[in-house]
Amino acid sequence: MSVNYSIPRGTYDILPETSYKWQYVLKTFQETAKLFNFKEIVTPIFEKADLFERSVGDTSDIVEKEMYKFNDKKGRKFALRPEGTAPVIRSFVENNLGFSGNLCRLFYSGPMFRYDRPQKGRYRQFYQYGIEAIGSNHPYIDAEVIAFADTFLRNLGLKNYNLEINSVGCSICTQDYDLALKEYFSPHFDELCPDCKKRMGKNPKRLLDCKVKSCQSIAKNAPSMIAYLDEDCRTHFEQVKFYLDKMGIVYKVNDRIVRGLDYYTNTAFEFLNNNLGAQNALLGGGRYNGLVKQIGGKETPGVGFAGGIERLLLSLEQEELFCGKNSIPEIFFITLGKNAQIKGVELIAKLRNMGISIVTEIEKESMKSQMKAANKSNALFAIIIGEEELSNNELVLKDLQVGNQKMIAFKDIGEIKEIIDKAK
Ligand SMILES: [Zn+2]
Numbered sequence: 001m002s003v004n005y006s007i008p009r010g011t012y013d014i015l016p017e018t019s020y021k022w023q024y025v026l027k028t029f030q031e032t033a034k035l036f037n038f039k040e041i042v043t044p045i046f047e048k049a050d051l052f053e054r055s056v057g058d059t060s061d062i063v064e065k066e067m068y069k070f071n072d073k074k075g076r077k078f079a080l081r082p083e084g085t086a087p088v089i090r091s092f093v094e095n096n097l098g099f100s101g102n103l104c105r106l107f108y109s110g111p112m113f114r115y116d117r118p119q120k121g122r123y124r125q126f127y128q129y130g131i132e133a134i135g136s137n138h139p140y141i142d143a144e145v146i147a148f149a150d151t152f153l154r155n156l157g158l159k160n161y162n163l164e165i166n167s168v169g170c171s172i173c174t175q176d177y178d179l180a181l182k183e184y185f186s187p188h189f190d191e192l193c194p195d196c197k198k199r200m201g202k203n204p205k206r207l208l209d210c211k212v213k214s215c216q217s218i219a220k221n222a223p224s225m226i227a228y229l230d231e232d233c234r235t236h237f238e239q240v241k242f243y244l245d246k247m248g249i250v251y252k253v254n255d256r257i258v259r260g261l262d263y264y265t266n267t268a269f270e271f272l273n274n275n276l277g278a279q280n281a282l283l284g285g286g287r288y289n290g291l292v293k294q295i296g297g298k299e300t301p302g303v304g305f306a307g308g309i310e311r312l313l314l315s316l317e318q319e320e321l322f323c324g325k326n327s328i329p330e331i332f333f334i335t336l337g338k339n340a341q342i343k344g345v346e347l348i349a350k351l352r353n354m355g356i357s358i359v360t361e362i363e364k365e366s367m368k369s370q371m372k373a374a375n376k377s378n379a380l381f382a383i384i385i386g387e388e389e390l391s392n393n394e395l396v397l398k399d400l401q402v403g404n405q406k407m408i409a410f411k412d413i414g415e416i417k418e419i420i421d422k423a424k
């Protein structure tokens, strides 16, 4: 019986030819975290399902339609994490990470899972990165989180992106706004899509970001949240903009950015790459002053963002940015004959201990096939030992870029490190 295994729909392999691009993005993210003094947190890829049902909300698409849920052998309900914030807050509460009283600055990255229709830049297993700043309601922190995102994108080399910000108010001023939205939309109720009809009762703000064209044209003239902000929320928003201006970060206010869930408050923002088409959001975030309490902690304000690595890679490719380099060996080691090969094994071990990256193809015997392999490897140098070199206790070091070569005695192989460092 022959079995044809193939990768699950909506997932992909990170292949050796492209893995360096991933490393580049993650390394840049980690370096940015260092600049802003955010520390890494790693949580499991599965959690109790009700963590997401209670926090992300059971009316959201994520929980309603897209969560990978399973029962373990004892019948307990778990879910593969569909997003990163709820697990981080769960860990913050469980480990009492706020105990010092200082702002808790965390970053994470890893695979997330959503049973969604696969399309360009959207997968069922996708790789997300994000940060959370937990413990302060100061508008400067909102601006700092936005500055982190801006610095990260800039450090990657991206240029074609812009920032849009909004305020969604607090649980108090949002009530008036929800009423105003219901009033605005109710004469159009019959024209709304089935999802929006459902949203209308529970969460009318989500009608503003419906992707259905007919809903969008109705929503175009809906009232703006900014007009409904109470004094505290209006001041907070003004202050965030003030700090962004001071930091030299360019933004546009877009009162249609909504974060539909109850725990979101005040600042909401998105970084967009408008050349990416429908999937143009690079990363998004905002303030979530209600979330820590919802997950069982003390009332604690927080703000953060998250984004997908897949879209960043699309943007990097689109802007033709050179993102790092796949690693190449410094030396390709060629030996001719059994005795030279045994000496080679000894020397390769010594050279690696000096920190030199080195590769050999032990099964290839002729000079021709080993030279061919050396060229394919893109190595900087080749070392060649034949019977004659072996009897003279020396080796040939050949510069594969320039073509010249030099004899080096076995006892002087320490020189090789200097020669390589100079050539790089
Ligand atoms: Zn308010």
Ligand SMILES: [Zn+2]
Pocket: 192, 193, 194, 195, 196, 207, 210, 211, 212, 215
């Ligand atoms: Zn709709």
